Amino acid sequence: MLSTAFLDLPPLRSAGGQVRLPGSKSISNRVLLLAALSEGVTEVRDLLASDDTRVMLDALRTLGCAVEETGDGLVRITGLGGQAPRSPARLFLGNAGTAMRPLTAALALLGGEFELSGVPRMHERPIGDLVDALRQLGCRIDYLGNAGYPPLRIAHAAGLPALQLQAPIRVRGDVSSQFLTALLMALPLVAKEQDVVIEVVGELISRPYIHITLELLARFGIAVRHEQWQRFTIPAGSRYRSPGSIHVEADASSASYFIALGAIAQGAAGQNGIKIEGVGLDSIQGDIRFVEAARAMGARVTGGPNWLQIERGRWPLQAIDLDCNHIPDAAMTLAVMALYADGPTTLRNIASWRVKETDRLAAMALELRKLGASVEEGADWLRVTPPAAAQDWRAASIHTYDDHRVAMCFALAAFNPARLPVRIEDPGCVAKTFPDYFETLFGVVRAAAADIPVICIDGPTASGKGTLAAAVAARLGYHLLDSGALYRITALAARQAGLAPDAGHADAIAALARSLAVRFDADRILLAGRDVTDAIRSEAVGMDASRVSQFPAVRQALVALQHGFARIPGLVADGRDMGTVIFPGAALKVYLTASAECRAQRRYKQLISKGISARISGLRADLEERDARDMQRSVAPLRPAQDALLLDSSGLTADQAVDQVLDWWQARRPFAR
């Protein structure tokens, strides 16, 4: 999961391969609440792990449900089964509408004292229509901030008042379908002696989400009847019963990004487009109908019960004019696909976008314009005209408004024909529904090698380049190549094979280097399955590394391995010859130095902190000996590349050095500032 301030996507070329998507948010949070309201234990499989499900799980625990997470997406919930929830209780529900609305309704009907709040944006998302409906019934709910919005207090300290269940409960259907969903999930708790009827006032938007609600209610023993999606009857004698075990489908809205990817990207060599596992054409999620829209724009989509396969068909994509009321979330993906269409695309009936995580209509219009599109925006529609030609595209820094879907759909702009990078601000906001979105995307997209940015940080031993490179990579979300580690591993492998670092063994050591069974696992390094992270850091191995690195055959043997580290979204490489030999075309080259005195001090502190005793004078002599050898060797001697920027870190803190490199990097990026 990324938690950088921004993520720069290099221009992307093609895509192919298989993805597994996280569970559906809508299904996950509904299932959790239904399991909590049921009698018995429910095992939920493939539950989405995200911010929104996290707040729901926390809330259920606070309310007294036993929640057991066994890892691998399996959660076991023991339902309240008619018991009163623990009260008084305060629930923090983040920005999860799928938690706020249904919990409000369920708790208002169960009775007790509760405070429900969320992040500031949650307090701008309407809930008044639901509260009105619950008040009609006789529930007591107070607004703690602005009328019509969370935070709320539910107060039934002295037991529930008699509920007015005879007359139909009327609720508006044209602001958010979650109000109706909330009532549908809460009212079975009180449909004991009589049928309970809900009538929708106004047009019901996002009907597919109500379909999910009804499907899941049925799995938990509640058979709701409905007439024309306007009048819903919960039969008398309804009682929640756990289905025992329930599987959460992969999220169809999340699938939309990969369906679009298949439609936009050229197939990668040897791959039949994109295959999505975990959700298929028979999904109960409304957003599966995004498939129809994608087909209308030209995608070739096939599928079965639990999979989808997508290939690019028509190109450029066909512009469309579509009523998107049935796929409000996935429709955002269409707005980005529209950038690749042969004319203006119009998305209609999307007023609900204005009350989502952000005002999505305004956000999409603004960000699409930054890329060079012309965009018209109405109260409930959006028209996107793509940039007229490749040169009309702009390198944009996409603001994401703490809205996961904005971040996810705009990643697709990286296929622009101008081959411009796209910056996604706050990429970590995808955690709401798809924490590993970018990693999943990077698993199936390809870029031209020359388009993957590389930052080189070369310099003498103990100049601090390793620390600097790791920090820069972490700030940019880039991969890291510690090339010195490769020479160290080679030296260690040579010793283990009984080969001293002598010229006579150069070819044998090179052969070892060519087939190193090395794996870089988070912050551990494994050689033939053994953890050598600490072993390669010894002074003795460092000295050996300096020796083996003089052999041209060894250097040559490690070239391909080093090039392999340049992967999407980018690389920070540190060593001696990153800028001069391995990545001569790197976008930024830094040559880091520090006085010998200062470097000896740093190495000394490093060793002492690890409990290894050392003498500064000896360390300094070793450093100077290694510098001399690294600088004088015949191949790839240590020296700054001609176009390298020199950074003397003697008087700088580690943070200052990082900031300097990031400043240089920003200045070279094409994004307007």
Ligand code: DC
């Ligand atoms: O950066 P370090 O101390 O981990 O590097 C160990 C040795 O490897 C160093 O003495 C020189 C050699 N090396 C090299 O020749 N080229 C590189 N790109 C990196 C390291």
